[in-house]
Amino acid sequence: MTWLDIPAGHPFGVATLPYGVFSTPADPHPRAGVAIGDWIIDLPSAVRRLEPSLAGAVAGPSLDALLAAGPRVWAAVRAALTTWVTDEVYRDLLGGHLVPARDAILHLPFTVADYVDFYASEQHATNLGRMFRPGQEPLLPNWKHLPVGYHGRAGTVVVSGTEIVRPSGQRGAGVFGPSQRLDIEAELGFVVGVPSRLGAPVAADRFADHVFGVCLVNDWSARDIQSWEYVPLGPFLGKSFATSISPWIVPLAALDHARVAPPPRTVPVQPYLDDAALGPWGLDIGFEVRLNGQVISRPPFAGMYWTGAQMLAHLTANGASLRTGDLYASGTVSGPEPDQRGSLIELSWNGDDPVKLPDGSVRAFLADGDEVTITATAPGPDGAVIGLGEVTGRVVPRG
Template sequence: MSTVSTPFGVATLPYGVFSTASDSRARVGVAIDDLILDLAAAVQRFAPELAPVVAGPSLDTLLAAGPDAWSQVRALVTGWVADSAFAERFGPQLVPARDAVMHLPFTVADYVDFYASEQHATNLGRMFRPGQDPLTPNWKHLPIGYHGRAGTVIASGTDVVRPCGQRRGTDGEITFGPSRRLDIEAELGFVVGTPSSLGRPVPQTAFADHVFGICLVNDWSARDIQAWEYVPLGPFLGKSFATSISPWVVPLAALGSARVAPPERTVPLLPYLDDSRTPPWGLDVRLEVRLNGHVVSRPSSDGMYWTGAQMLAHLTANGASLRTGDLYASGTISGERPDQRGSLIELSWGGAEPLRLPDGTTRTFLEDGDEVVITASAPGPDGAVIGLGEVRGRIRPAAESPR
């Protein structure tokens, strides 16, 4: 849990779950500038017919209610905020953001992480397979992903304990201990609201019928543990120890002005992934990554090869069902320039080029005590800025190794 005071404009109106020192109940809120509207209390007072939709200690009920309810609630809040007497009418339901403690906003049902940035995949391919094609043969045919661990998705501000696992040294010796190459991954997360039936693939055209909104994700990664374990079945302990998400979920309805066409496809896509004749679902989200208060990267998602709609279509192409609270993430967002790389393994080029911080220190990977904060924004209507808030986490020393 964390205390968050990031302001949001009226074009954003993101949803989260908060409590206060004077009222420890977790409840649904909407961020408005530097205030939080206690949505459950406001709806109970002014629109009781919608009270069941926003009741409860999480966003779960709202997510499950579906697109019509999402539109109703957003229209209701937008109308309230537009009223010149808003502050006066809703004073008892308004809480300063600085006084709020933010919680994990929804119950995470399943978690899937993708590998959707061509620049990120290319950088890692050049590091790990020098002299070969940096992209694997399947990369431009389908969104590559893996299933993560929903139980270790944590709220922004929760400390991250350095994970332990097996590592293979340069001399080939296999040892067990704390990760020496602990990394970050700056990502976008897509939050599923409406479930789907088993055996019924979800087409790209139904993306907005199922996905409620987006959040920020830091998918912490132990690169040394991952490197030894991932062949042949992919990431496991190197990823499953912690994934942080931002406390605010920005609804898709706020992102109309941020929609952009994805990059030109250089390989023909199979029909279920072909988005050439559908409205574009690329997103122009500009991220900023800070390490111990210093900006180290500014990635942007507008160049992501695979869109959220394509990821969802592929995730369900085999008939896998969706559940309310499913979370799937983009994978590391990286751009073409060195200052747009969304992970330390790229920023330090595998540790060969230490990153020099303004305070004179250097980093290849994370040290105990380091704090990482990822923020983001997107263009909104009429020049407005859509805020996504922040996701932060600090590294704690490893727990005692098992014997």
């Protein structure tokens, strides 16, 4: 299948081909790369040599040009990459453009335009409703009618590996200090490539014409800051201190075999949210959340109530335009089982039932020094694994 030496089941096999931005000590200019096995293809140099007509789309210090280039170029670049890594003829030709992944520094892969965070897991929304509005209907009346979402801070989206400084803030009337309830949210992010015009909604069936691919998101959350500040205008400083994303963007084309029907909608949706005509855009992506190396949760994305196509249609239904680099995230991925919850506030049930880790440590929320790593995989063709890589971050006290 490939002339490269890649172990079977490697998350970055020939069916994944995710895009990122890297540099090396020998060449410190950030540039586009494609992960294959334990190598990175230096994309600008490889394309200049092997497919110069596509050089403009992969130039520059980020993926921005590629994102903006649109689906025909995305398909052409992926087709060329697939040929290079599978056709023995390219062994020598591509060889000079491969960099060992262990030598690379990975950068934020694109310029984040607007960042929107949704709330698309019924289990997550239900768990939070049960905790914070006990005795009431856990889902609010709008939840099954529209994908609830809000804007977050684009300027504090950081690449995996960036240290997370524990935020300080008001935790109640007259109380200010470091957050005592620092949490994670394991999410999937959708990366917009092709912009749209102000005043012109994007229909759900145009999803793959605008969205380039997906990444992993850890939407770090300070629950104590958030709970005091969030009425009536929503989360602000409880979220805006940092949002980490994985360095590798997996193109939608790599997720063809992961497409599954989303859960049945139990309430009819407006026509603009009807994505049935698209074929299913639920995604069978399995998440794994590790705290200091120990698995604490395995949230299944396949159970998310709202799909990425529906989120896109909703986001633009009022005529809001898209820009290249818009990032919208799914909200916390939580499944129905206790060990499928994508946040500590759920895993520890608002802190009442702290998580016991195999090493004997106990956590309701994050301690300084804790490292959280989220990984995910999806099924590929012929039994291949499509890896989404990882998003990781370590909590440090403010210096």
